[in-house]
Amino acid sequence: MTQPLLEVRGLTAFYGDFQALFEIGFSVAEDETVAIIGANGAGKSTFLRVLTGLHASVGQDIVFSGSQIAGISADRVHKRGIAMVPEGRRLFPSLSVEENLLIGASGGRDGPWTLDAVYDLFPDLTSKRRNPGTALSGGQQQMVAIGRALMSNPKLLLCDEISLGLAPKIIKDIYAAVPRIHDLGTSIVVVEQDVGQALAVADRIYCFQEGRVSLTGTPETLTRADIAKAYFGIDEEEAA
Amino acid sequence: MVWINALLQGVLLGGLYALFAAGLSLMFGVMRFVNIAHGDFIVVAAYLMMTSVLIAGVNPFVGIGLVVVIMAAAGYLGQRFLLNRVLGKDILPPILVTFGLSIILQNALLEIFSADSRRVQTGWLETASISLNDVVALGLLPILMFVAALAVLALLQWIFYHTALGRLLRATSDDAEIVPLMGGNNAHIFALATMLASGVVAVAGVLLAMKTNFDPTAGPARLLFAFEAVIIGGLGNIWGTLAGGIVLGVAQTIGAQIDTGYQVLAGHLAFLAVLVLRPRGLFPKTIG
């Protein structure tokens, strides 16, 4: 078996005295799309923040592309090839759409993702390139945020709640981009509250509950009942 | 006619105040950092200019370059190794550290250069002037200084809106937390912002040294002028800051025209008036 692109073992994280993550084990293979589901406060976003180096972890074992990245600062993690679409999009309001995209390329690697490639993926953005990023619709803003992350040609793309607050039609459009991103050699982790969406897009699912991985599996093998139990923690023993 | 003269002198003075203000507002914009020692840095630059030209005998133009390089390097290192360590949500540490720096700088200058006031002589430039009529005469030096200030502000504007560094600085100003997710190193970006601000401070200090007498305690007043110009202009953009500088400069020269003792007071009162009537400044930032 080849080594996975990302392998996390025993990852623990705190917010002050509050323990947010407990001994998380997690992996992503090359060319895989992984979804993390779970209720609000399950630790999904914290987990992504730890992976990117924005938040410190206690467990010091995050192997990415064969090297240890635990404890490395966020800008260095980015240079190793992990990009993130942060929760709430977080576009830079005083930058135009194109400038937002260009910021994503600073310090990144060369590869298939260029301005043209992003405009090709999201044609809606082409006519808005000079507009301030925040003058766009929610869906278009999300497209800019994804494009901005792609501009560094990451090996791994982390997407935090990209469907949040968007209309179903827009969500569909955005998720339509996932296979194309995938085809150009980027593995993807999506954090989703929408279980249906996650099951549709992912090769593998992790369910987080109260800071622990409560369930993992492929969409085909997981039953609705399993997921409900892991998601809401109805059965305490199962959750532990 | 004397009032028109005062008005024009005030406009020219405003260029210098806008330069004082630009560095302060740049640092605040990028990292929400207010440097209480800002005025003392300007005075340090003035002393550096005086030392290199009068004592070391360097050509004035080389001297300006030298001061800019020294100040910019010091700005980068100071931010990277000292000021970055106190940045954060708590506003007290940066205020205190720069307050401490201000006192250290003033007393160090006092120790080195004594309390005597100094000036960098500019030879024939000092008296050369352009007379519009018998009352209104504009000194060539103030005009050149105003042009220099405009040039520096335009350069700053260009860096901000047309270079990758400027883009990064604006992004950091918007949302510093996620800039590392784009590969930016905040410690380095903050230091670059201070480097840029210190370069502007250096030019401001050089102009101050040529324009007027200065002594080791001249810094705080410059900090206040810089601050007033920033607030009067509103935190919008560089040209707002220029407008703020000009309003302050005009208020001061008009005040001085009434009574020389009123110069600084009139500037402060203009600032307070703007604060009361238009608390967000004359040209506030409009996001969107």
Next chain:
Amino acid sequence: MNEAPALRFGLPGLFVAVVLILAVAPFWAGRADMRLLMEAFSFLALAQMWNLLAGYTGLVSVGQQAYVGLGGYVFFGLAMFTGLHPLVAMPLAAVFAGLVAIPTGWVAFRLQGAYFAIGTWVIAEVFRLVAAQFTALGGGSGISLPVAIVKSIGSSTAGREMAMYYVAFAIALVATLGVWALLRSRWGLALTAIRDSEPAAESLGVRTRRTKFLIYVLTAGMTGLAGAFIFLQKLRISPEAAFSVNEWTAFVIFIVVIGGIGTIEGPIIGVVIFFALRGLTADWGTWYLMMMGAIAIAVMLVDKRGVWGALHARGVPSVFATTRSLRLETGTTLPAASPRVEPAE
């Protein structure tokens, strides 16, 4: 927390003992010591007020010299031109300073955070420049208090000095115990909440802006009282001396920060350290001032909580228990409240 009982009861006991010893200082201290103590009391009052303002409400002012000078000038004006007894003129000067702080604060509160700090400095400069215009009070060069007024406090030098000593002692005591009483009152909860987290305080229904404004006015009045006393002791006032940012703000901030901001004990320790350092190094001239600056920087870099904060975190119990300062017991968070940047109205 396992505290040594000796410390728990020992420290308040020590405080009471020191207060009692100081209460009879005129009977054991020499003239020079008395003068030094009076100066220390003035600084303690200023430090308690700055600490109340910055340490609890997060209003970092570098313009409190405005009220020191105002208190001093109004006191001189009242004593010289109305014939009021100095001991009556002093509290009136304090009230006046508090009243002036109402419109002044209304303007200053349009600025937030660090900009508030510099704004207060501008206001203090305006006060200084205006004071220099009052020719009746000596204009820019200043004026001395007429001997007759000084004599009205006490006919003999010794009697006068004793009266003045007790005034200074009372001011320091009122400032310190007043802050303590305030923190133990229903205001205390609001202030501690604001110190720890302003947004959280607001969400709990604390009217933070109003609370902060009232504290600003209150500290201005008390600072004015200290100012009135300071210039009674100096017997001479000038705009430069009255509105000196170094003397009445920089030193006061150093005292609070070195001692420990956001605590009542901090300013007391800070005053002791400040006067000890000054005594040891006063003849160093500018180097002494540079050292003060360096110490302030060092405290911020090493431990922002200052001497008392660091001791407290290591288990030394409070002398002035406010019972509600939950956060201090855990000693994990930062000393000063961090004011939000909110758009001016």
